[in-house]
Amino acid sequence: MSSSAVADLLLSVDGVTIDYSGFKALDNFSMTLQRGETRVVIGPNGAGKSTLCDTIIGRVRPSSGRVLFRGEDISGLPEQAIVGRGICRKFQAPGVLPTLSVRNNLALAARKDRRWWKSMGLGIPAAERATIDEVLETIGLAERAGDEAGALSHGEKQWLEIGMVVATGAELLLLDEPTAGMGPAETSRTAQLILGLGASRTVLVIDHDMSFVEQLQASVTVMHQGKFLKQGSIAEIRADAEVAAVYLGHAA
Amino acid sequence: MSDPTLLQRVSKALPWLLLVLAIVAPFALSAYDLNLLARFMAMAILALGIVLIWGHGGILSLGQGVFFGIGGYAIAMHMKMADLPEGELPDFMLWSGQESLPFWWAPFASPTFAIAAILFVPVLVGSLFAWAVFHRRVGGTYFALITQALALAFATLIISRQDVTGGFNGLTDFYGIFGVGLSSPGVPAALYWLTLALLVASYCGVRLLLASRFGMLLRAARDGENRIRFLGYNPTPFKVVAFAIAAMLAGIAGALFTLHAGVVSPALIGVVPSIEMVVWVAIGGRYSLAGAIVGALLVNIARDAVSSAFPELWLYLMGLLFILVVTLLPNGLAGLVASKRA
Numbered sequence A: 001m002s003s004s005a006v007a008d009l010l011l012s013v014d015g016v017t018i019d020y021s022g023f024k025a026l027d028n029f030s031m032t033l034q035r036g037e038t039r040v041v042i043g044p045n046g047a048g049k050s051t052l053c054d055t056i057i058g059r060v061r062p063s064s065g066r067v068l069f070r071g072e073d074i075s076g077l078p079e080q081a082i083v084g085r086g087i088c089r090k091f092q093a094p095g096v097l098p099t100l101s102v103r104n105n106l107a108l109a110a111r112k113d114r115r116w117w118k119s120m121g122l123g124i125p126a127a128e129r130a131t132i133d134e135v136l137e138t139i140g141l142a143e144r145a146g147d148e149a150g151a152l153s154h155g156e157k158q159w160l161e162i163g164m165v166v167a168t169g170a171e172l173l174l175l176d177e178p179t180a181g182m183g184p185a186e187t188s189r190t191a192q193l194i195l196g197l198g199a200s201r202t203v204l205v206i207d208h209d210m211s212f213v214e215q216l217q218a219s220v221t222v223m224h225q226g227k228f229l230k231q232g233s234i235a236e237i238r239a240d241a242e243v244a245a246v247y248l249g250h251a252a
Numbered sequence B: 001m002s003d004p005t006l007l008q009r010v011s012k013a014l015p016w017l018l019l020v021l022a023i024v025a026p027f028a029l030s031a032y033d034l035n036l037l038a039r040f041m042a043m044a045i046l047a048l049g050i051v052l053i054w055g056h057g058g059i060l061s062l063g064q065g066v067f068f069g070i071g072g073y074a075i076a077m078h079m080k081m082a083d084l085p086e087g088e089l090p091d092f093m094l095w096s097g098q099e100s101l102p103f104w105w106a107p108f109a110s111p112t113f114a115i116a117a118i119l120f121v122p123v124l125v126g127s128l129f130a131w132a133v134f135h136r137r138v139g140g141t142y143f144a145l146i147t148q149a150l151a152l153a154f155a156t157l158i159i160s161r162q163d164v165t166g167g168f169n170g171l172t173d174f175y176g177i178f179g180v181g182l183s184s185p186g187v188p189a190a191l192y193w194l195t196l197a198l199l200v201a202s203y204c205g206v207r208l209l210l211a212s213r214f215g216m217l218l219r220a221a222r223d224g225e226n227r228i229r230f231l232g233y234n235p236t237p238f239k240v241v242a243f244a245i246a247a248m249l250a251g252i253a254g255a256l257f258t259l260h261a262g263v264v265s266p267a268l269i270g271v272v273p274s275i276e277m278v279v280w281v282a283i284g285g286r287y288s289l290a291g292a293i294v295g296a297l298l299v300n301i302a303r304d305a306v307s308s309a310f311p312e313l314w315l316y317l318m319g320l321l322f323i324l325v326v327t328l329l330p331n332g333l334a335g336l337v338a339s340k341r342a
Ligand SMILES: Nc1ncnc2c1ncn2[C@@H]1O[C@H](COP(=O)(O)OP(=O)(O)O)[C@@H](O)[C@H]1O
Pocket: A020, A023, A025, A043, A044, A045, A046, A047, A048, A049, A050, A051, A052
């Protein structure tokens, strides 16, 4: 039992502290993700959720603790090397490339060889084109493939960036607030999109919207002030007095 | 409505018409006007590089004069050496009491070395400089300031080493290039056509580059450096290569300009000229290659007209023009013609 759990362990954040000149955005924080799992991370504003993503992708470096991916410490690797191992992140503010077409946004993401001298050419290789067409269908933007990404609505930009993260072929996807600014209909489409990614992907989703979290049917990790607070099913988290206090305390 | 309107047809044919006019210009223009046109076309080559780095790469360089100067001085040194009998020194060195030829002058006697220097010294200096800065993830404003400091330092260095550089007066009095006299019959026209050919070739080359995946990634690095970094790209080489290509175009421009103008001097390559180069492109349209060519030609024609009559006035006028364009026409003249970015 324990050996299969170890074999299925994809990511482990191990006692990580991120120190912004004295202020600990992450404070000895730990969590693990199993292969194929979808996990939701919630917590009040400023709890350190985006900082957790920043740490995993190497945008910030922990002052103590480690990040293990497939059992190897990645916390010192350059950003490109971390992406190369199969981790990709959607930013909280949509990070699509506004002057490129929707298709070209995906083409950059789907590109296998990212060295600069391999960029001296026109067009997209057939294998990558197939990936792009598939992702365009998945995110429902096939009709808009030729439009500039900057012309998309806010929700469509969120989907495009999710599509870019998917198109990289990464095994671990970090989605930072994918439903921010969406109405209920768009939110449930986003949930369908994430559910449709299937078991080949491990997804860490950060979100506030409880209806969205419920649709994902995933287990939930709660963060508070950079620390791990709770983990469990949605029902358990909903019933938890400590979690309620954290959220209410923030509202008050 | 499916028929192209007359206006559309004219604007489609216009570039070809201008190209034909440019080809036959030596038969129509006076020697003086042809020489001016050739100088301005040389500058347009540099302007193409600014579109590449500034428009599409978001890299504002206020130091393109440095690379223009490297090209200009390289060809000037070659012409100085080529005119010289064995073992003698260039005129200005004699006047300033220099006794022997500095070792770094000697290789410029070779035309191959001079051409290689024009092409590759700007590339080398540009890529080392850009790599050092972009590798440290220095932001755009600082980059602009550092390039300006580079232009200042370069011009100051040349002025301060009068004995080996010609100082403030620069290098002048050239007689021939590659064995032919600069003012022999047919030579000015041939050099003009060479400039035109290099301008057309540079235009096609940069256009192809901008249409390639490289161009796409350059624009992506401009608009979302973090996004492409966390898609697994290293944005630094894209910016460095673009900067090196712009430096090479500036070097070619400087060499051609020096051939036509018959002089290269610090006054042509320092801080103010470097800013003027950016102004040509701002006026023509920073995203548009055609706009940059038009901007470089028009501003220089205007400069020639104004500054021969009122030399003091030109800088004020250019400043005013720049402010007007930046506030009213952010995409320059090209933005007037088409609302789409080239
Ligand atoms: N670069 C930074 N420098 C200083 N403090 C930061 C920095 N980035 C984030 N923080 C602080 O860290 C805390 C956690 O931020 P963040 O991870 O964005 O929270 P969340 O995504 O959970 O809302 C916040 O208090 C924020 O102000």
